[in-house]
Amino acid sequence: MMIPAEWGDWAPAQARDWIAVPGAHDDKYSRGVLGLLTGSADYPGAAVLGVEAALHSGVGMVRYLGPQRAADFVLARRPETVTAIGRVQAWLLGSGMDAAARDAPTSASLASALAEGLPTVIDAGALDLIGAATGPVVITPHARELAGVLGRVGITVSAEQIAEAPGEWAVRAAESLAVTVLLKGSVTHVASPLGVRLTVARATPWLATAGTGDVLGGVLGALVATHSDRIRADAGALASLAATASLIHGLAAHRVSAGGPFTALDLAGTVSQVVRDLATGNPEL
Numbered sequence: 695m696m697i698p699a700e701w702g703d704w705a706p707a708q709a710r711d712w713i714a715v716p717g718a719h720d721d722k723y724s725r726g727v728l729g730l731l732t733g734s735a736d737y738p739g740a741a742v743l744g745v746e747a748a749l750h751s752g753v754g755m756v757r758y759l760g761p762q763r764a765a766d767f768v769l770a771r772r773p774e775t776v777t778a779i780g781r782v783q784a785w786l787l788g789s790g791m792d793a794a795a796r797d798a799p800t801s802a803s804l805a806s807a808l809a810e811g812l813p814t815v816i817d818a819g820a821l822d823l824i825g826a827a828t829g830p831v832v833i834t835p836h837a838r839e840l841a842g843v844l845g846r847v848g849i850t851v852s853a854e855q856i857a858e859a860p861g862e863w864a865v866r867a868a869e870s871l872a873v874t875v876l877l878k879g880s881v882t883h884v885a886s887p888l889g890v891r892l893t894v895a896r897a898t899p900w901l902a903t904a905g906t907g908d909v910l911g912g913v914l915g916a917l918v919a920t921h922s923d924r925i926r927a928d929a930g931a932l933a934s935l936a937a938t939a940s941l942i943h944g945l946a947a948h949r950v951s952a953g954g955p956f957t958a959l960d961l962a963g964t965v966s967q968v969v970r971d972l973a974t975g976n977p978e979l
């Protein structure tokens with residue numbers, strides 16, 4: 695296995711450069727539209743969490759195009775969400791889906807999104823479709839999911855082995871799959887096929903609660919949608935955006951936690967405060 699080159703820890707001063715602050719000339723389309731194919735009959739809540747997080751991250755519009763039951767919950771919580779089909783600048787696919795239980799319409803929708811060549815975040819139940827992507831991709835697995843992803847390309851490794859050497863396996867995955875990898879954990883590792891290696895170590899163990907990964911997907915989806923043109927010009931931008939999403943997620947967790955437990959939905963609601971502090975250069979971050 696390739697020995698990883700130097701890893702750099704991602705800091706607020708770097709993340710600031712990846713917050714897209716709207717200007718006088720902007721409208722909701724120019725800021726970026728994120729399309730989500732997330733959630734399922736079994737996990738409709740994941741759709742709500744991803745949409746909630748994306749809306750709090752500063753995006754022009756969120757189009758939620760997943761299953762009807764999940765769409766009903768999304769709209770009940772967030773009437774800002776658009777559920778009509780239309781153009782998007784980036785996709786978030788797979789949170790709250792189970793690849794083994796996917797129905798034909800969902801598979802067709804995912805295939806169609808992946809064929810558009812847009813910057814795409816692939817999570818959870820769409821991780822088996824990485825090979826079908828035609829645009830720049832960032833994947834967001836935890837260790838067990840990464841073991842499954844690597845198994846599909848003939849690399850046998852357990853979740854435990856990945857947890858013991860997360861950086862090395864993130865790099866191996868980025869090189870084998872030619873995608874940017876955000877490997878979740880107590881320290882998050884971001885590796886790109888071009889050799890970028892970033893760690894984000896600002897999380898709190900209170901994040902180990904159901905749904906926080908779905909929130910991370912929403913934050914990253916929004917950042918990718920608001921930098922779609924830049925990513926298409928330079929796929930290397932995905933690594934900086936992935937690290938920025940993870941940093942925002944960790945800082946929001948600390949803020950909402952204040953040393954105690956919190957819910958994933960409350961975490962999503964806190965994201966906008968961290969984005970504001972990054973955008974305004976709050977030195978206390």
Ligand SMILES: NC(=O)C1=CN([C@@H]2O[C@H](COP(=O)(O)OP(=O)(O)OC[C@H]3O[C@@H](n4cnc5c(N)ncnc54)[C@H](O)[C@@H]3O)[C@@H](O)[C@H]2O)[C@@H](O)CC1
Nearest residue numbers: 737738739740789790791792818819838839904905907908
């Ligand atoms: N509110 C929601 O709708 C939520 C949806 N989620 C979605 O749920 C799907 C599955 O994600 P996961 O990462 O949980 O699943 P994984 O499929 O990665 O792992 C589940 C595995 O964990 C093990 N496991 C289950 N319960 C356990 C227990 N009590 N103790 C020890 N091991 C146990 C089992 O071996 C099982 O195979 C994803 O699509 C994800 O997005 C989760 O994010 C949680 C919240």
Ligand SMILES: Nc1ncnc2c1ncn2[C@@H]1O[C@H](COP(=O)(O)OP(=O)(O)O)[C@@H](O)[C@H]1O
Nearest residue numbers: 878879880897898899901902904905906907908
């Ligand atoms: N012990 C921990 N310390 C810090 N962060 C953690 C810890 N456990 C999990 N996390 C973070 O919480 C999130 C959990 O995501 P994930 O495993 O996908 O959960 P879910 O599927 O329930 O949404 C990830 O961002 C991960 O980095």
